[in-house]
Amino acid sequence: MTVLIADDEERDRLWLKDLLTKNLPEHVPIQEVCDGQQAVDTAGRLKPDLVFLDIKMPHLSGIKAAEQILQKLPGTGVIILSNFSDEVYVRNLWKIVPADGAFGYVLKNASNEQVVEAARAVLSGDCWIHPGIARVIQRTQNRATSLTSAEYEALICIALGLTDSSIARRLYLTEKAVQSRLKSLYSKLAIPGRGEGQDTEFNQRCRAVFLSYRRGLINQSELEEWEGKLFETKTGGEK
Amino acid sequence: MTVLIADDEERDRLWLKDLLTKNLPEHVPIQEVCDGQQAVDTAGRLKPDLVFLDIKMPHLSGIKAAEQILQKLPGTGVIILSNFSDEVYVRNLWKIVPADGAFGYVLKNASNEQVVEAARAVLSGDCWIHPGIARVIQRTQNRATSLTSAEYEALICIALGLTDSSIARRLYLTEKAVQSRLKSLYSKLAIPGRGEGQDTEFNQRCRAVFLSYRRGLINQSELEEWEGKLFETKTGGEK
DNA sequence: GGTTTTTCTGGGGGAAACCCTAGAGGACGC
């Protein structure tokens, strides 16, 4: 039995390693790496039973690393470590986790007991989801509040500060289509329009960005990734 | 000689305490508290030589706690611990630190050596600023790029998603005044307007929010505080 | 196959956001 820890923060690695050696039944060998790509490579070689993946890592995020690892070794137990209950990640998570796989999601402010509990659960084939994030998961599965990928794309674009027409060009849509996406986005985020409410309190566009930041639907690192994608296609050949 | 540590994360407290006991010359008593208010209270009783303050703490932020502590005990050495190089905080910091005071600013991803170095420096009356934020400090002191408080207020409001007229009402200004603030904000953030550039790429309002998040001019917790302030004054007596 | 949901399309209208210019008052340093 082997355990792999992937985290770019040395402090967190030490803490986790220490915790596991003290609390796991037998003396298990624990490997450490400090980015997502190394995690994938090392997992391929070691075929560990359990992998801890920090979400925020250089080169390859924890989610993407998990995707690749689970693709090659579906039986691996994966535990995602996250600082926040970001909805973006939860969103992507369900897509890559096999239905019968064992995995865990723990926030970094979890108590030591919780982490050990999660490790035990995943090792014995169960799932362990941090209590604080159950609500978030619920939301991602509710038809009325969860965003479709069309709405999500639009959200990213306005968060980056693009205009409607600019978005339309980048996503190969008409301006009307963009506005239509935004309209349903606003309604799902429950932002009052011009008609509702006594007088217009909010600029829906900015309000949507604000609320999405707060709910963890978007975050800085996710946005920067998209920024790269959206601008590279255009910087090449433009009149 | 006494040292006080204020941090809401138990893990970080342990790490820091451990680090200090091992590396400070003599056996110094180290007190721990877990929020800003406690830090102020305890500092008043203990009169410590050195105080570590995490920025993000419940009840009272590290900055505000530092302000109160330095007011009562100007000779105290203060070291701010921060996760990010947020410009918001740096902005406020210079206002409260006495010109001849000793203080430090270290990011949480600092190496153990750096933290010890900072502690030693501050204890001997020097300042220690994390290398990574020197650039940020520069920016806050450059006339051309640093924001005035009027521009900053406007920034907060659009980041919260308010409309021009709504901002005007809350800040007791005309709508034109708000737009004037925004105009100079956009130019300081170097966001191209409708005239510049081949075609209008950006919605300036949202773009300003995006860039400000990225530069750490604003952040979630800061915004939520303002949200509270801005809405309480209006929820009372509105037609 | 058919039914639902999602998404894109169109026209037309109103309000908010942004542009330009310009002047007046206040705060600051010197």
Place this chain on the structure above:
DNA sequence: GCGTCCTCTAGGGTTTCCCCCAGAAAAACC
């Protein structure tokens, strides 16, 4: 005292965003 900078104010114009309506195409569901 002077100049400088910041800020608010104003009028008048353009563009973008958001609203209503509705219908058609595409995808997903049973």
